[in-house]
Amino acid sequence: MAPTYKLAVIQLYPKPLAIEHNHSKAISFIREAASQSCDLAVLPEYHLTNWIPDDPTFITSCKESSKYLSAYCALAAELKICIVPGTIVEVSPTSNHLTNVAYFISSTGEILSKYIKKNLWHPERPHLTSSTHDRHLAFETPIGKVGMLICWDLAFPEAFRELITAGAKTIIIPTFWNLSDCTPEGLAHNPLSEKLFLESTVVARCFENTCMVVFANAGGPTGRMTKGSYAGGSCVAVPFKGMLGKLGREEGMSMVEVDMRILEEAEDNYKVRQDLGREGWHYEFALRRDRGGEKGGNSRL
Numbered sequence: 001m002a003p004t005y006k007l008a009v010i011q012l013y014p015k016p017l018a019i020e021h022n023h024s025k026a027i028s029f030i031r032e033a034a035s036q037s038c039d040l041a042v043l044p045e046y047h048l049t050n051w052i053p054d055d056p057t058f059i060t061s062c063k064e065s066s067k068y069l070s071a072y073c074a075l076a077a078e079l080k081i082c083i084v085p086g087t088i089v090e091v092s093p094t095s096n097h098l099t100n101v102a103y104f105i106s107s108t109g110e111i112l113s114k115y116i117k118k119n120l121w122h123p124e125r126p127h128l129t130s131s132t133h134d135r136h137l138a139f140e141t142p143i144g145k146v147g148m149l150i151c152w153d154l155a156f157p158e159a160f161r162e163l164i165t166a167g168a169k170t171i172i173i174p175t176f177w178n179l180s181d182c183t184p185e186g187l188a189h190n191p192l193s194e195k196l197f198l199e200s201t202v203v204a205r206c207f208e209n210t211c212m213v214v215f216a217n218a219g220g221p222t223g224r225m226t227k228g229s230y231a232g233g234s235c236v237a238v239p240f241k242g243m244l245g246k247l248g249r250e251e252g253m254s255m256v257e258v259d260m261r262i263l264e265e266a267e268d269n270y271k272v273r274q275d276l277g278r279e280g281w282h283y284e285f286a287l288r289r290d291r292g293g294e295k296g297g298n299s300r301l
Contacts, residue, residue, distance in 0.1 A: 002261035005143045008033035008041040011219035011234040012086070013251040014050040014176075017061055022048050023068055026085070027075060029253050034079035036255055039107075039143055042216040043086035044234070045100070045151050045176035050218075053127040059096055062089040069103060069111075077109030082142055086174040086216065087117070087150055089128075097129045102148045102174055104141060113139040117150040118159070121181070138166035144260065151175040154201055154215075157208070164209045165276055169263055171205070175217040177231045194231050199243065206237040210266040210273060212258060213237040219251040239266035 010029045014022050026043055033041040048068060049061050065088045072085045083105045090099050100117040116131035136159055138147045147163030147170070154173055163171060179194050186193050198217070206213045215237065220230035232249035236256040245254035267273055275281060 002259060002264060003144075004257055004259045005039045006037055006255060006257045007143075007214055007236050008036075008038040008253055008255045009214060009216045009234040009236060009245065009247070010041060010043050010253045011217060011232055011247045011251055012044055012047050013219050013221045013230070014044070014047050015221075016050040016052050017055060017057060019048045019061055019064065019068070023071070027071075030075060030081065030083060031079065033253065033255065034081045038081060038255055040082040040084070040214070042084040042172055042214050043174060044216045044218040045087040045102075045174040046089065046218070047086035047174075049089060051124075051176055053098075053124075059091060059098070062098060063091050065090055072103075073105050073109040073111065076105045076107055080107045082107050084148070084172050084174060084216075092129075098127055099129050099131075100124075100150060102150055102172075104139070104146060104148060104172070107142055112141055113137065113146075113148065115148040115150065117153065119153045119156050121152040136162040136166070138163050138168035144169050146170045146172060149173045151177060154198075154205065157205070160205055160209050160211070161276070164211060164273065168211065169260065170212045170214060171209075172214045173202075173216070175215060177217050178229060179231050180229065181231075195233060198231060198233050202235065202237045203242045206242075207239050207266075207270070208272065210239055210263055210270055212260075212263060219247065220249055222250050222252075238262050239270070 030041045052058055072083050076083045087100050087102050090101050102115045104112045106112050118131045120128050120130050138145050145167045147168035149159055153159045182193050202213055202215050215235050217232055217234045218230055219232045230249050232247055235243040235246040237243050245256040247254050
C-alpha cells in the first residue's frame with residue numbers, strides 16, 4: 001500500500017538582506033507545519049537574502065550561511081520534520097565564488113543530499129558558479145526517493161529525465177521567480193506570461209514524468225504587492241490532478257496531503273518510466289553520459 005505524505009510549501013517573502021528576520025519567519029512557518037503533522041517543509045530560493053548580488057554587503061551576508069544550515073538541522077531533529085531550506089548562497093573559502101545550494105535535511109537532522117544549481121538564469125551567470133556537468137542525483141529520504149532542482153532548472157526536461165531514470169518519485173524545486181523576469185516585448189504580449197510559464201511547466205513536468213513536483217516560490221509582502229513583482233504560485237503538483245494547494249502571489253503557506261498511489265496509477269496509465277527503461281528505446285542516447293567512449297551506468301526506474 002502506497003504511503004500518504006503531508007507537505008508544506010512555504011511562500012516566504014525574503015526581505016532584502018534581512019537574514020535574521022527572514023530566518024525567524026521561516027522557523028515560524030516550519031513550526032506551524034510541524035504542528036499540523038507535515039512530513040516535509042520547503043522554503044523558496046534565496047530565502048535568507050533575496051537576490052541582490054550587486055549590493056556591497058551581499059557576499060558578506062552569504063558568508064554567514066553555515067550557521068543557518070546548522071540551525072535548520074537542529075530544528076528538523078527537534079520537530080521531527082524533513083526540511084528543504086530553500087537555497088543558501090555559499091561563498092568558496094578560497095575565493096569569492098558563489099554557489100546556490102539546496103539541502104535536504106531529514107527528520108533526524110541529518111543532511112541527506114545537497115544540490116548546486118546547474119542551469120543559471122542569465123542575470124545570475126556573472127555572479128554564480130554552476131554545477132555544470134555534475135550528475136543530477138536521486139536519493140532515499142523518509143518520503144521516498146527524491147531529486148532536487150532549483151528555479152530555472154524547471155525549464156529543462158533533461159534535468160527531470162536524469163532524476164526520473166535514477167528512480168526519483170518526488171522533485172523538489174525551491175524558486176525565486178518574478179513576473180518581471182521577461183523582456184518588455186514579452187510583457188507587451190502578456191503581462192502575466194511568467195505566471196503562465198510556471199503554471200504550464202510545473203503541471204507538464206509532473207505528467208510527463210509521472211512524478212510529484214513540490215514547487216516553492218518566493219512571495220511578495222502581504223498587502224504591499226506591486227505590479228510586475230513576485231509571481232508566487234507555490235504548489236504541489238501531481239498527475240491527473242495538476243496543481244494542489246496553489247498559493248497566490250503574497251507570502252503564505254500551503255499544506256497538501258498526497259496519497260503516493262496516484263503516481264503508481266499515473267505510471268500504469270502513461271508508462272513513461274517503462275518506456276525510459278526499455279532496452280533499445282529510441283531516445284536512449286539522451287539518458288546516457290559517454291565519457292571517454294564508455295557508457296554511463298545502468299539506470300533504475
